[in-house]
Amino acid sequence: MTGFLKRAVLSIIIPRPVRLKFQRKTSPTESSWLSPVASVLLRPRPRAILNMERVNVRCVEEQDEAMSIAFVYEDMNLCLQRDKNEQLERSLNRIRSSILKKSKIIGKRSNKKLKQDQTQSGENHKDLLLVSLCNSFGKEVDLSSTNSEAWQFGSVLNVGSFKYSVHRNSPTVTNLSLPRCAVISCPVFPRVSFEFAEDAEYVWYRGCPADPSTIVKSTEEVEDDSKVLKKKRREDTSENSTNANEPSVSHWEKVSTEKVYVPSKMDDGFLLKLDCTPKSSSDIGVTAKCFLKNPVRSASTFPFEKRQSFTAKVTPPNSLRVVSYNILADLYADSDFARDVLFSYCPPDILHIDYREQLLLKEIRGYNGDLICLQETGKRLFENSLVPTLKSQGLEGLICYKHLQPEGEAIFYRTSKLRFIESHDIVLSQAFQADGLYDYLRKAVSNNEGMLKRITSRSSVVQVAVFEEIANPSRKICVANTHLYFHPRAGHVRLIQTAIITHHLEHLKKIYKEQHGCDNLAVIFCCDLNSTPGAGAFELVSTGSVAKYAADWYSSGKEEFCGGLAISHSLKLNRCYSSAKYTNYVSGFQGVLDYIFYDHQYLDVEQEVPLPEHSDVVQHTALPSQVFPSDHLALVSDLKWKDA
Template identity: 35%
Template structure:
């Protein structure tokens, strides 16, 4: 009988027979998947209709899968069902259409249109197999539809079925580094899906092929469930290869699911995603952050906050010829690839057990494909803001156990300077010198400002600002203006929160890569609250960009550098210096513990940073802060 099914029976006949059995209560529909597998009929080829509706879209898609063929209908969201059905009949009717040439040459082959059938009669059936009226909104009708009936053929209808649109593993998985698959879902999430990890039975060091996008493994279509080739090794969302995995490839099968189509149940037409990694390699014996991790004992208590500030080196800069030949010629191309660096970065970030993380030079795709989904597994929420005219910017991650997000805003500094009325003093400073003004507004730097509310202490609000200022060594005057704009934005947000409710205790901090050494005017301005009109940094761009006024900058906010003044936070061949800061108000926070810098011998072990043991040319700044008592504090 099995041979009969494999050779002589069309799928439509099998399915029709099953439907007859079901009506007579002889056969349960959920057994269909098992029967398909027994008959060696690929569910991908099964007759099924998938209806996909994207949020806030003006059209929806009806995909008709008919054995090996697929027809797609894009229909307006406000169309009536009668019009939709009429259009489907018109498209499926093979009149005046010739069958494909390939099928004409095959003896006994039926054309695509013949298989759909001439003059099709189409109706939609609900769960009780009652026909749905054509006089209703099409999209509402499809929500209720259980089967699409074309003449006598039943097509199961999946409304917004779970779909994996991307699945990928690292081409160079490292032993000891957790593997986080790159996944993109539609109508599903990782938490609703089923994960199964596999490892090749035999070692294979020759399975890598170069592609345009990345180094990927060949043979993605191989059968991961084949016990002679693969062994199952895990069912969690992540997998950490061990030393025993070195030389083996890792495979992953993900069955997407949602509330309606659960991943642990078989649904005809719901396809799992499969991918295979490259061969597992040995990771570095010691990373630059390993000793630092040993000094951290889990999470901070509720009355403390651990903060990380880190420029992670954007991939869009690391992969340039300038980076490879001039900036980091000492670092092998193998260690500059994001596929390698992201594994070190993820392990480093998770090991700090932070409450708030400020990152700079974050590529949008790194944030969306890697950091945001993987940090979510550690119960972090995330926000991102990119610089103008680039796809990299800053991001903030905060622990959901400690904070909830009240508001967030990504401000492009030059736009704020031109549009917001809180910068009147800066406007006066710039109006006398067009050269200076145009140099300032030609920079796309931004600041990501978020308001966080403490979960344990709801009366506490924290205004945080994350930025990456203009880098040029002769642009101290531009960075002074940029910081003044940022302080105005933060101060306005603090005042708004306090004005809305006087019982609130509002704190603030400013973090980021400020591209300014400790003895520059910018750091002086942050610590003292004043920068005179004749400060040397106003002349850093040359006399032609001096503002030419007697206006000095001042602010009333209180700041100290929470991590002090390290010897360096950026170390490359030819330059080292302290550029990264976590500025806090000493009337609101007390510094409990500053994580020591890495051993200098590790930093220079491969000339400079980045290297095989460090993913960036910067060093993460990590500090534990304790909230000070609210009573008697200055706001």
């Protein structure tokens, strides 16, 4: 072969390429050309070929013009992005050249499989690799076909002597991971996402780690070695990804086929493995695997389990169990400031969302709530954990994110009791600026530019959902859920935010009366007001008014004083847990910030689940801790209809 022809082979510019010239010294007589007809042809065969490797092709017509072709050859992961309208010939050339490139990277390492391909391909010369695509009947696909036309389900890709069945838009696991740790009796939820899948099969295994030194301490024995923990924080947190190496375990024992696994005492000190196989009506995808690399932890009794003895059963028809809980968003816990200042008493691995999430799920599930209002709900926690775990208990979830924030307020409701009608969520700062309902508030606040700017720059929202009872549709409930601005010198801002919320709820009651003939819309208001009893925001909600010269108007000094404003509303709200000493307990503050308000015209308190004992709260200094997943306590109250 002439020098020009050698370069042509290496550059993959042959008009009808069917083979690959590898980098080694040969004489011109050692190589010869083959026509496309000389490619390895397949005999007609059934569509399904057992024990054949897969090539996964992703080609979505309505999306961009690119498609992907992915398969494994000789332990090399190949994934090519090609144009849908490109000719098949160019794609096969690219597959061939990609194998060459990766083989060169392997370098001096023995290429046994490739040598086998060269020998079994029927070539007299060992420097050729044949690549072709055949349809399901064994006929070679026309090289002038477009990629979109050529790569059909049931086709076969031939790379030397190896054959790959084509799976087009096969069900695929796009992400699968487990938390860093698992705790006995706490549900473990896989973080999983799919493409082209309608369902999935899950199989859990447990195995004893080969190296006993990997066994971690129980939650009571966790030590805060700052140097080690800071090093861990710098490590890749995705250690449980599907690409992670399998841990050293002599035997994996199958323990469950459910999506969610709750470790038992038998799992103490063991590792966990999860296999997830995506499925559709026409295909079964590749099984993805992930591992829990830290052995399952033991834990003592959690204080909230004592409270759950009061909520073991779902409430009867004429009652509603309401839960209000600020669950501490990962956004605010996962920072050096949180670890080193706010919650310095809490070991960082206990503060990590992977640990707290499991406690949160166990705690919230155990309250058997009919209406669950959560504040500081992170997006990933809501979608990946809260929605699936509470759905399994018969609850559906609604989310309202704060303006431009990945956390917000969530409402879950029991679908066997309540029918969701509609949402009336608002961003408080936007409603303040645009809604005529708040003209008088804007006029007063406009007297001070600093205060106006402070209010309009806040991201706070109020989540509002209207429900009706399935057993008695004449009973309608308006559930409001909010978390007000936190700054200690922002009582004036919280007053305005509270006024916006109460006026919004008043307006909804008016609409339902005038447009729907409903004059008994009962309000339930769950909130973290960031205000203690006696503060302006609390007084406005609970008493219905606040004076023009209330102290909160002066909370930020003259710089943001608008002159004061008298505010009132007509809602008839009483408070649950009126004797609580605190709902938030951290090293620098202890007090009541969280509330459940209910419409006393239509509802009465039937039960208030006792708050944890103080000795439990301070067992590990403050909240959160090894046994409390948040810096707030959950409020759980059973309300009963007065007309029952």
